[in-house]
Amino acid sequence: xxxxxxxxxxxxxxxxxxxxxxxxxxxxxxxxxxxxxxxxxxxxxxxxxxxxxxxxxxxxxxxxxxxxxxxxxxxxxxxxxxxxxxxxxxxxxxxxxxxxxxxxxxxxxxxxxxxxxxxxxxxxxxxxxxxxxxxxxxxxxxxxxxxxxxxxxxxxx
Numbered sequence: 491x492x493x494x495x496x497x498x499x500x501x502x503x504x505x506x507x508x509x510x511x512x513x514x515x516x517x518x519x520x521x522x523x524x525x526x527x528x529x530x531x532x533x534x535x536x537x538x539x540x541x542x543x544x545x546x547x548x549x550x551x552x553x554x555x556x557x558x559x560x561x562x563x564x565x566x567x568x569x570x571x572x573x574x575x576x577x578x579x580x581x582x583x584x585x586x587x588x589x590x591x592x593x594x595x596x597x598x599x600x601x602x603x604x605x606x607x608x609x610x611x612x613x614x615x616x617x618x619x620x621x622x623x624x625x626x627x628x629x630x631x632x633x634x635x636x637x638x639x640x641x642x643x644x645x646x647x
Contacts, residue, residue: 495531554608558576
C-alpha cells in the first residue's frame, strides 16, 4: 500500500504505528495492494475549520475521512485502469489525546483506533444507523485486536 503521512500538527505522533495499522486494515479488508491513502495530521484549529467546512460541525473532531468519488478512475471498485486512490484521512492528535485520557489508554492507541475508524469510512462503512454502527464498530474492534496481537507477537520475537 502507498500510505503517505503528512504531519502538520506541530506534535510528535506515532507515524510508523499509524502507517502499520492502516496498512494492516487495508490488507485485511482486501484492498488492492497498489492502493494509495493519504493521512494528514493537523492541529486543532485546522481540524475545527475542516469540520465546519466539510461536515457542518462546530468545534474540532477526531478524524475526518474523504473518500475519492466512486466514479473517479483508479478507485479499487472502478473498471478504469490506474492506481487505486482511496482518499484522505485527517487526524487530530489534540482531540485524540483528550479522548485517550478519558478512555484510560495512550494517545497512540487512540490514534491507531481513529486511523482504523477512518479507513473503514473511506471503504464505505458508516455508523449512522444502529445496525451500521454494530457492523462498523465490531469490524473496527476485530481489526485493532488482530493488529495489536500481530504487533505484540513481533515485539516479543
